[in-house]
Structures are given as C-alpha cells and as structure tokens.
Amino acid sequence: MSMTHQILAHTASQISALAAFAQTGAAEPTPPTFWMPVGASTISQGVDHTLDVINWICYVFFALVVVLMVWFVVKYRHRTGDKFRTDYPTHNTPLEITWSVIPTIIVIGIFVVGFRSYLDIYTAPKNAFDIKVTAQKWAWSFQYPNGAVSDDLYIPAGRPVRLVLRSSDVLHSLYIPDFRVKRDIVPGRYTYAWFQCDFPTGQPGKTPRDPNAKVVSGPEDDAQAHTLFCTEYCGTGHSKMNRYVYVLDEASFGQWMTDQSQWMDKIPEEELYFKAGPKIFARCQQCHSLDGTVGIGPSWKGIIERVKAYPIVGDGKEYGTWEDYIRTSILVPGKYVVPTYGNVMPSFKGQLNDKAIDAVLGYMQQLEKFDTKTGKLKAEFDPATGMKK
Amino acid sequence: MTTIQLPSPGALPDTIEGRPASDNYLTHTRGILSWIFTLDHKRIGVMYMWSVLGAFLLGGTFALLLRTELLTPGPTITDSADTYNQWFTLHGAIMVFLVIIPSIPAALGNIILPIMLGAKDVAFPRLNLFSYYLWVTGAVLCVVSLAMGGFDTGWTFYTPYSTTTTAGGVIPVLTAAFVLGFSSIFTGLNFIVTVHKLRPPGMTWFRMPLFLWAIYATAIIQVLATPVLGITLLLLIVERTVNIGIFNPSMGGDPVLYQHFFWFYSHPAVYIMILPAMGIISEIIAINSHRAIFGYRLIAFSSIAIAFFSFIVWGHHMFTSGQSALMNTLFSAISFSVAIPSAVKVFNWIATLYKGSVSLTTPMWYALSFLFLFTIGGLTGLHLATLSTDVHLHDTYFVVAHFHYVMMGSALIGMIGGLHHWWPKIFGRMYDERLGTIACWIIFIGFNVTFFTQFMLGSQGMPRRYYDYQPEFQVYHVISTIGSYIMAVGFTLTAISLFGSFFNGKKAPANPWGGRSLEWQCASPPPFDNFAKAPRVGDCYDFSVVHWDPKLGGYRVDESNDPEVNPAAQGTKAAH
CATH class of the missing domain: 2.60.40.420 (Cupredoxins -  blue copper proteins)
Known part of the structure; x- marks a missing residue:
C-alpha cells in the first residue's frame, strides 16, 4: 500500500472514529493502568493500544526465551567429569530461516501500527x-x-x-x-x-x-x-x-x-505593587532572591541603592534613572550585565507590558513589606489596602 | 601434511627455548618501568583493565549518589540541583567514555585477541601502548575538568546549553572525549590489521572464534564512526571559545545539526559497547555447553549486519526534535531492522544449550544473566523504535531503563562474565566460584529491582535528569534506590572473590572450562611471547576432543583421533 493510500485510509478511520465519538460521547478519560497514566486526549487511546500490542509481543517472546533457557539448562545440566553429549545439531537451515523471518514480519507489523497512530500525533487539524x-x-x-x-x-x-x-x-x-x-x-x-x-x-x-x-x-x-x-x-x-x-x-x-x-487593568496604579507585584515576581524568583542571596542573577534586595550608586555595570555603560536601568534590564537584558554574572537572562519583551513593569518597580521600592521566602505580602499588612493592619 | 603436536599443557617440559617453564608475562621482567614502557599486549591489556575498573568504581559511586539523592523528592543529600546535574553528567560521561567503550576491546580484547589468533602480539604494539596513554590522558583531563569547575551538560553535550553553560570544565572534558576517541580509533585500527594479517595458517575467516568476529565488527565501527565524534567535539570547542555560530541559532546555526552529528557517532557507539559483549557470550555459552555453537555463520553474519545497520539508525534518538515526519518514518523503519540480527543471536544461543552438556560455572551464570537482561533490553527497544509510543516515552525513565538494560545489563555484565571467564588465564589463579556465583545472583537481582522499576516510572511520565520530582513517583524511586544498593553489595562480593584469588586461589590449569580456542592451549598465565611454536589451528567449537583430566584439575585437548592430525584415525567428530 502506498503512503498516500495509507494516509487516506487513516483519514477515513479518523472520520468514522469522530462520528462514533459524537454519538457515544466518551464520558471519562481512560483510567491509569500498570504502565500508563490517565489517558485524557483523543490520541491517547491509539497510543495505548499500540503499546499494548507491543507489550504482548514482548511478554510472549520473553517467556519463550526464559522458559527455553531454564528448561535446557536444567535438562542438559552437566557435572564435571561426565561424558559430553554428542547428539547435538550444529545448525538447521529451515529453523534459522524461520526465526529470522518471523521477527521480520512482526516488526513490520509493529512499525505499521506505530506509524498509523503517529500520524494522529503529527498532523494538527485545520481548525485548531x-x-x-x-x-x-x-x-x-x-x-x-x-x-x-x-x-x-x-x-x-x-x-x-x-x-x-x-x-x-x-x-x-x-x-x-x-x-x-x-x-x-x-x-x-x-x-x-x-x-x-x-x-x-x-x-x-x-x-x-x-x-x-x-x-x-x-x-x-x-x-x-x-x-x-x-x-x-x-x-x-x-x-x-x-x-x-x-x-x-x-x-x-x-x-x-x-x-x-x-487582570491587571482593573488594579489601580497605586495598588499594583502588592496586587500584581508578587504574581510577577513568581516568574523571577528562579534567578533573583529577595533576601540578598546570590542566585543566577543579582538579588533584588538593595537593588535600587546599588543602581543609584552608579555605575553597577562595567566601565563606559551609561544609563539614566534607576527606573530606566530596571526597565532596560527586563526588556533588553544583555545591555547592562552586572559583572561576575553571566549574560543569561531572557528578554521579557512582549510578555511584560508597561503596567507590569510599573508593578515590578513599585514592588522593588516596597520590598520590606514582602516575605523574602514567598515573595507575598507579609501577614501584618492588609491584602486589600497594602497598609499595616 | 606435517603438523606440530603441542605437548598437552599439563605435561609442559621444565624449559621452553631455554627459559624456565614457570616464566610468564607477569614475571618475565620486573620493576615498574617494565610495565610503563611495556609493548606486550597482555600487560597493556592488564593496565587497561585496572584503569577501567578504577573508572568503573568512580562512575558507580556517582550512580549511588544519584540514587540516594532520589530517595525523596526535593533535597536529600545535596540541596543544590547543580550538584545533582554534575553527578549525573559525570556518571554518564565516565561510564560511557572511560568504562564501557574501552572495557571489552581494549582490556579483555588486548589480552585475549592475539592469543586467540596464535600470534605473539598485536600488529602495532607501540600504537597499542600509545592508545593506552591516550586513555590515561583522557582520564586526567576529566579530573582537570573537575578541578576547573566541572561540567553539567549531560554526557550528550547538547547545544546551545553546552556552549552557554557557565560551568568551567566543559572544554577540558570535551578535549578528554576527543582524546579518548583517538584511543578507541587506534585500538580498532590495530585489531583490524591484526585480524587480517596475523591469523595463523589454517585459521580461515569462518574458523575464527566468534569473539574475534565480534571484536572485528566492533573495530570497524570504531574506525569509521569515532572520527565523526572527534570533528563534532572540535566544532563544539571552537563554538564555545570563539563563537563561530555553527550550532548557535542566534548566529544562524542549528542545534539540531549537532544532534545529528552526535548521534551519528553515538548510536554506532552503542554497538561498540554491545557487540564485544555478544562475542564473549558466544564463547562462554559454547564452551560451558561443551558443544559446537549453533548456527556459527548466522551469528558471525549477524555481528556484521548489526555493525552495518548501526550507521543508519541514528535519527531514532530525534523523533521529537522537530525532524520531519518523513525522516522519522524512515528512521523508525530502519531501526526495527536491528531487532532481527539481535533476535537471531538470542535464538542461536538458546539453541546452543539444546542437547549440550551445560556446566554452571560462574562465567556461565553471567552469560545466562546476559540472555535474560539483553532480551528485556532488546524487546523494550521495540517500544522506542515505534513512532507513536516513542513520543510518549522519549526522555523519560523508560529510556533510562532501556539503555541500562543494554549498556549495563548486557555490555557490562558481558564484560564481568568475560573477566571471570579469562581471569584464570590472565592471572593463573582460580577465584572462589561459589562466592562468584552468589555475587552474580545478587547483581542480577539488584539490577532488575533497580531498572525494571524505572520502566514503570518512565511510562507513567517521569522525565529523566530530574533532581526534584512529584511525590507520586516516590515509591518507584525508593525501590529503584534499594536495588542499586543490592547491586553495590553484589559488586563488592565480586571484587572479594576475584581479589581473593591472589591470596588463597588455587593455581589455575591451562584449560579450566574446557575451551578449544588457542588461548586455552597456552599456559595460565601465558608465557611472555604466548606460543613457543606456532600452534595448530583446529575447529575452535569442536569439543569432542576435549576431555576432563582430574590430575590437571582442568581439561585437556587430545587430537590424536582427529583425522586432520592423524589421518589413520577414524574421526569421532560430530558431523557438521
């Protein structure tokens, strides 16, 4: 069968499967099994089915090999000094051809099954x-x-x-x-x-x-x-x-x-730092700490003071206000790299807008209000106003 | 035809060509310099062996650290993910480049191959010594890399991580792998020439022991594939130092190109590891079944077939890499073809047991473990060659389990089996077989507890190279770690049984297992130049002329009934 034929046949089976689904409306993801976790996507059943087929082939072959091995070892066990058997065959062409051809047929079968369910995984529908x-x-x-x-x-x-x-x-x-x-x-x-x-x-x-x-x-x-x-x-x-x-x-x-x-639009400008700040910081905390610990990047503790004590970056690097420095570092991180740290920070251009950057700046200014471990507002502050309770 | 009748080893005269009969390669010359500058293949092999076993101890220690760390999610013995990343990188790099690749060819192959050929040495003894010192240089560079800040790239050195990581030891370790590559190429070259040129009269290709076929097939891969690794590593070094941008996407390079280069070597490298082990298993099973190996030619051809296919399946490491669907389909189809010669070998080994006379010696227990473990390792390859299931299983613990079954359960177990098989020959001492067998069983059990669990772990969705993990995976991790401790006990017992042979082992006979190939016809340990006179080459799998001799505590080859030796005698050979 040519590849085009296979794809066509496959598409046909896909359509009938969809129709069947529309009628029955499968209600539940497939539950976890000994081998596989919950199967919750439309392709998971096809993959699991392929896996089952391969598993059963493996169980049979494995049992065959181990049973024959143990049987022969027990049956033909030799004690030192006994005479050797001499009635053994040294080769058997039909048998050897058989056990070369059978695995060949089986692996071709596995390949075809795997290839068909692979097309499901590979080709996204047009209306995705x-x-x-x-x-x-x-x-x-x-x-x-x-x-x-x-x-x-x-x-x-x-x-x-x-x-x-x-x-x-x-x-x-x-x-x-x-x-x-x-x-x-x-x-x-x-x-x-x-x-x-x-x-x-x-x-x-x-x-x-x-x-x-x-x-x-x-x-x-x-x-x-x-x-x-x-x-x-x-x-x-x-x-x-x-x-x-x-x-x-x-x-x-x-x-x-x-x-x-x-979500950020509804937050008034002056509440951004404690309502949006901690959420944004959650994405920064893999590299930046709040307690002065040196991480992949510099700690945010005291960062404003360090920036103001210009320049914290290498010779000849100029920047305007501290806000400019932070903003540039978020959007074009390679521009000012603080010495001893690597140039490894990815750009957040397109991910953090001006409002989000305002939230970060505000957060940095009010760091003492936040827990250095979690990055969230400390218990003594009111989560609604950001003021001391 | 006049043939030279060797005296049976038990009745060696007091002197051979003016030298005392007790003279052997270990005692022939003395002093540390006589080892450092030796050109004797056996001594070079022995030096390789100790070095590789030392590296194995180190790599194994890292494995135990990793398993211990994974006992609990989150920090267990180190609270730094970077430290964990360095451990798994070191474990992988040491085990692949310093242990498994050189273990069988360079250590056991060096000692046994020339003797099996009835030769006095390999074709290029100086190149042989040079390749050993390249190995040493590689090992030293690994240590240098550790001192310079280590490396956390994974043994695969995938770009752009490897070209951008701040770990300081990346360039030294790349250089180490480069140098080790040349060590491997020179060993392979040496063996190819030796097998072609130094076979004795009478040893046609199809009269070679299967170990030689396996080493020969391996050597071809070593010579053809390793240069690609060398070039790739050089490019990586250049990329990292002067940023030429061949792999760096921000300069128009392609990280996937690196993966193609890397696996073009590293897939064949899997067969550099497994083929020699298959050769050892053929020897052990035939000799301990005391019967002709079943389907000799098919086994020999399947070695060559595996070597050939190994070059055209590398893309199956990259089914999820973004490589096109057509490429994936082709690589999947070709990958299945490796299953066939592998299956054929297993069937032939099983058939060799049939109507044999099976002696359950320690090496034989290792060979049976190999059959069991290799069958699992090979069969789970089917899951990974299949496109749709590989997408789910790729880069999970399922893959980790699969390649440990093949590289450790098969290649390394084969190596340890070979060590037990030839240990009496190499050092002239018998080890405690009971202890050796118990150790083999403990390793076997520990291995399965450790790695079978990882199949479940992986198919349930646990990604590999994870320092931290979801609590639902913990049960599997704990079982796996317990298994690794059981294995550690097993390997300790193995070491006790082998080292014990130096202190209380009885003197080994020339032929303790009943072998027929040439290495069993020279004394244990072999004399300095192996054979005083060119030995007569018989059929190395005809055991009808091998007899147990209680006086020797070993076997004796009596060819007087062989019509090739004594035309007057009626042949008692089993008909071919």
Missing part, C-alpha cells in the same frame, strides 16, 4: 485553536489570541489545540504525559504540538501555588489538572520547570481568557 508557548530557563509562558498570558496552560475542552513552541534560550521539550504528547522546543525555529482533550478538569483555586515549596505540590483544589513537564535537560531549574494543564468547558474558557487578559 492556537496558543503560543515561550519556554525559557526555567519558566513557561502561554500566550492566547486575545493577548492573555498565563504560567499554567489553560485549554478549551472538545477542541483541537495547537501549541506554537518557541524557546528564548536553550533546548526545552514540552511533555504532557496524560495527553501522550511531547515535542522539543528548539531556539531559532518554531515547532508545533497538538492535542484535543474532551474532559474539563475545572479551575484551580485563586491562590497561586507556593513557588518556593521544596516539593512541587499538587493543585490546591479539586481540579484534576494534568501535569506539564520540561523533558529536555536545560540546567539548574530543569526539574522545577513543570506546570499544570487545566481544561475548561468552552464557555468558562472564554470567560477565563477575557479575565486573564484584563
């Missing part, structure tokens, strides 16, 4: 919903068509989603085990991943997870979120580079996206 993903050491940023940005991935249920993947530094790889999806993210080119999940998970609680927790804890409410990992080694924070995927029904997803794009 695009989400832009930026991976950088060691954070994810998901950008939605209306301008909303989030750290966890939110997707609409029942609709194919295509992720447009981009890295701003080194190789990363996006992996969602429950969806059976993985794709490397290569700096300097776009790569894509797609999937469709039909089962809403619910939304997480309003309080973000503790970014400084020693252990990556689960979602804080009952939402059955799926985990998203980075699977291409990318340095210090590689194992912390995991977030959650929330699947929302079509209506709540639209609402969520609108709220998310406007």
